[in-house]
Amino acid sequence: MPILGPLATAGLLAGALICLFLVGAMPTALAVCIALFGALLWLMPTRAFWLGACFFGFGYAALHVASVQTSWLPSALEGKPLPVQGRVLDLPVQEDGRRSFLFLVAEDAETPGLRGKVIRLGWYGKPGESLPDVQAGSRWSFTVKLKRPHGLRNPGSLDAERNAFANRVVATGVVVGKRKRERIDAGAGINAMRDSLGLAIADIDHPAAKFIRALAVGDTRAIEDADWRILRANGLTHLIAISGSHVSMAAFLGLALGGLLWRLCPALGLLMPRKVAAPLCGALVAIGYTLLAGGEVPTVRTLLMMWCVVGALLLRRRLGLVTALSAAVIALVVVDPLNLLRPGFWLSFMGVAWLAWCLQGVKQNFVKEMLSAQGIATLGLLPLCVLFFGQTSWVAPLANIIAVPLWGLVIVPLSIAGVALNAISPPLAHASWWMAAGLFDMAWPVFVRMAQWPGAQIDIAEATPWAVALASIGALWLLMPRGVPLRLLSFGLWMPLIAPAVPRAEPDGLLVTFIDVGQGLSVLVQTRTHTMLYDAGPKGQVAYGRDEKSTAGFDAGEKVVVPALHALGVKSLNLMMLSHGDADHAGGAAAVDAAFHPNDIQAPHGTPLPHSAECQRGNRWTWDQVHFEVLAPVPNMPYAGNASSCVLKIISKYGSVLLTGDVEAAGEAGMIAHDRAALRADVVSMPHHGSNTSSTYPFVRAVAARYVVASSGYRNLFKHPRERVWRRWIDAGTQPVNTPASGAVGFAFTREGIEMRDERSRRRRVWDPMEGDGVNGGSGLSYGQRGSPIPPYPR
Template identity: 45%
Template sequence: MSTGKGIAAAPFGLAAAIALLAGIGACLSLPALLPPVLSAIILLAGIAWWWRGQRLRLRLLGPLLAGFAWAGLHASVVLSAQLPLAWEHRDLVIEGRIVGLPEAEPRRTRFRFRVDDNDAQPAPLRGKRLQLSWYDDFGTYEPGPRTALAAGTRWRMSVKLRAPRGLRNPGGFDSERHALAQRIAATGHVRDPGTARELSSPEGIDAWRERMSRSIATQVPRPSSRFVRALALGDTQALADEDWEILRATGLTHLIAISGFHVGLVSGFFALLAGGVWRLWPSLARCVPRSQAAGVAALLGAIVYAAVAGFALPTLRTVLMIAAVVAARLWRRPQPVATALALAVMALLLIDPLSPLAPGFWLSFLGVAWLLWCLPHASGSSSSTSPLKDFFGAQGVATLGLLPLTVALFGQASLAGPFANLLAVPWWSLVVVPLSLLGLAAEGLHAGFGGWFWRLAAQAFDLSWPLFETLAGTGIAMRWLPEAAWHALPLALLGAFWLLLPRGVPGKPLALLLWLPLLWPPRGLPALGEAELVVMDVGQGLAVLVRTSRHALLYDMGPAVRDGFDAGERAVVPALHALGVTRLDRLVVSHADNDHAGGLEAVRRTLPSPITLAPDGAGLPRTQPCLAGTRWRWDGVTFRILHPPPDFPYLGNEASCVIRIETAHGAALLTGDIGEVIESRLLGRDPAGVRADVVLMAHHGSRSSSDPAFVAATGARHVLVSAGYGNRFRHPNAAVIERWQRAGAVVHSTIDGGTLRIRLAAAGISMQVRRQMQPRLWDATRQREQVSYRQD
């Protein structure tokens, strides 16, 4: 790539952009933020060094320090703007405007809400952005206030809020990270929906987007109209889970919503249009040269299309890059494409230093960087190749170069992706998207004119979608990969760089060895006679994975609650994939309550098991009775069911299946939701059976469980609690925790620690708490606030 030494050493060149990004990334990877005063001092020093540094190495230290401090200051401001702990779970009356497009579902509508910035609003919420849900009890789309929520309308409503708080599991979505990147100050739901009042009619760009989306749905009587809405407006709310599964399996998620490539197409069209006007009226060039006019038109087209997409981050990245190129033309200082990319990166990072928290940031810029490195036209080389060869070359580079990042970010690799993209990229981007956009333009001229273009776009899309559905159903479509160590990604990127070097570079086959830590990471399975328990963070519920050296058992699957959250699908299955579990030898449902059995079907769809045990009378399909006295042995580890005995009536919590796990190095006890009565019966019937080194605290730490005699009889050294943050039952009970601690046990909770992993091994009992093993700077901020609040 012909950047040259001068460009690399320039204050705003590629090397400076990389240094700025490295500094920001280092800050966002810290377990805690520096004090704001120290960050401000480092920022001033970094700016001075950046501007005055004479030698390349010294100058690059400037943007590195500036980026580190700038990200720290920005994160401090955003975290301090989140809802204070003292304001959580209050009934608050707020006024504000709906931003973005509301997502209507059968029992709820999710929407973002910007609170008015005036003295009439609660002080911590003024001008803040909230993520809200409006529930109903009917499960219909019948007309009413909830279904009348429209983008751009102002409302007064009563809400109950809490600071952004999410689950922390291997392979799981980090909602706290997402909230920080999106500047969401609080999440919550509408209280007393009957008192909510609409204050104004829809207005603004989001209202126009929603109106156009409804027009597409009305004028295109085809199921594929949902994809036309996504490609034209970035409105993906109508896409079902099955659609996303197909898109992920075929590696096409980057195309289905408005992407930077689509913005580039619109920008190029505007540039060609302006160039044509200047050719028709050459006298215009006396005022503004044709090349500059085309650049300004390209930038205006990109801005307009970004607005159509709701200024989504991928579109803003492309707009900034186009702006950098246009600015260089207006100043009559043409820059290489690599320099334009560097300017776009720095502009975005200086405006939003938290943007690296979004996976799309890395995918977009790294994809362009790979193309600049490998493709001759992108790097400014004058060598000529055919467009077809360039296209296939771009696909190969994107597939190979982005594979390590895709695996690290999403824990999966689409083997069908390269084949699907060969068809989808030209067909969707050059046929479906332009027709969809022409429909928007025609609809803007006169209502009803856009339907003809939108129907053509839907027909064109329907020609390709069946192929992708078939491809997604093949065995080559998707591979889930275990979670790897932090160093696996840089090694794999180095391997990709090595493989993409010019022909003749020696040792390329050896580069594949650098991919092994990412694609085949060590699973760390227990040895013979050892066992590992993984208590997953599923909120107010329970899901425990028990592994031996060659077998896996899942005890409960978490809740499936009214807001559409299915822990089996959203937490348990991703965690199993990330832990490298490819099969489950046995499922055990402790009892049929939703917080334990809600995720059963989601787990069964993905990882079917030959045997599912549940208490007799629980009413769960395709299960065998869980009966006391049943035992089996896997890899030197004995599993023994202690409760319920034969002929025991199904009594909900009290009928929970209790399992004892015996290894050569200690024992564990899984108790479900049993109460003090059953604990006393177990103690009287089999005192030795309840003795265990590790105990799952019964009923999430309820006051009705953990009988003092039972606690003492277990002799537990570690007690595990699975409960949801801020749950309405106030589990685990403080007195119960104190009871276990007085008995000599260390209590670990998913509320504070996320996923809990404990191993009974020859080397002793070892414990891993995910929030401690992988600390995040937003964790430290919330923990300090909780300590301060408790002391007050």
């Protein structure tokens, strides 16, 4: 059936990708016409069926894009108390003082604009307040405050808005008010079963129980960040979350039980041959396990391929691996074309495709097949790993050789057996889980040690799509059969990926990047041969949304700043300067220090932060003909928080920058009195994120900047930047930029002048809910472009 073959699959994927990444939204009527035309051409017996699949993929994806975009929370409802009723969808994250979960709003909810929509909620308790447990599948009534999905936008960072779009999350927010919180029904459904099984596994009280929960029912809530770092360094994250191999193992158990049943009851052979019945039993068991695992893309891919094979058996048709894989791809795209936005989709299918292409028909012993499979998977998937995660692991093949047979052939079967036994005999289930945890714990120290090997995890600068495409061609060329000429030349195609061209300042120029860290500050400063970081972003209880607090464990240094520096090609830091000790400026310093080990760390006198030198007025140095001078605080000033902020002036041949930390009105007045002319700069960070306590009229006039950058959180609790401050800079002739609307903002000081570039304009996405909306300054324009209008005040 060519309409389900590789050519049709390639056409379908091409059409959907063109829509999602190049074209975006379009009128619904036009999308329907394109999809119908494509479907007819696809199903007709012509040679152009692949072109029909392409048109269908384009129009069908456009329909789904329009559906999600029209479902976004209206801007007028952001930040307003709204009553909602509905059901908890996923496995809730339950920590002390916090609950986080997906919530499906009921069709009869009081707020019409949210009926039948998925929102993500956080429920935060006050100190000493005990929050009730939120069970998966339970129904609740809440009062909430919502905002559109919004994520930080930086080079190399994970795209939270893309994830929300793929999951059709139309709003995020928090539960508010004490009186209007009511549980209507207890948990029910498959996720409630997963929740209870995860808690049952946790009851075995074993250190490795958290991993058995992940392997058995896809419950990764108990796995900590340190554990994930070890798994990433060993290239094992694809195994700890339920993958296709786990579903295959469950299907094999079902196949064995079905074959045994048919042997014990020969009369069943009159209804269906054993050779057909046994695979059918295995596929039925795989359905149940896929549902129990949460229905992630790799598990659904394996399930669909199994059912393609079973269907071929029932229809007495031959079906090759390539056709089964193609049919599974088509099915997943038809079910939801937004699956193409998930890294798991590409890693899962491409991994199977590489193995099928390289190993099909090869007969060798088990050890050689294992080694070949690991080498092929590592090499073939390396371009995608760099594209999605910006890193790879050279120890991954070795770690997988240990983990795949141990986890896949021993620990996973024991975990699945425990799930099955739990309904019959909980003590036997606990014994099975205990054995699995014990075996896991025996091997875990090996992976911990391997993660500590030098260079175990290799971070690579941000890759372009063209570099990924060239590297994929290089992998294909390199993995060609023996005898193909010039295979070693394929390594040349890898160079743009593994050694990309990264931004570099001119010999006497300067690069300055304001990293989008939310309600905080972190600025990367690069001369030709030196690099410094001014502030390291927030950590802990920092406000990110109106009436919303971040989780206590969030560390922008680890989650945002370090990945952004790696993506920009930074290998080391000559200096990290911390303006002062507040958590929104210095919270991420420990993570940055651990990742880059700066040569020096400067901080104000008296600050409790670890530092090697004091930041004080009069400090001066020169890097690559670029001059640095600290304008505040005065030497030996008693530490006073914001008032002690280090203010740094940077002067290059082509322009100057003023970094102000959280300096307030008194500090601004002191600098004006000491040396007003020294404040003049082309680019300035808006003091204290644009609060009313800073950016006085004399200071704004003294700086006389071309650009001012407010590093703030989207709809933050403090309402930064304040409207009067925003207008004050505009009235002075300064172009204001707000990081929630622009993402990371970069300034290049070159002989051609000052060039500004913001991340949201550089990478337009159909899943960006701020584009063209005007919310929080989101005009969708690059504010540095000539002729750009003054951005509106962030609402």
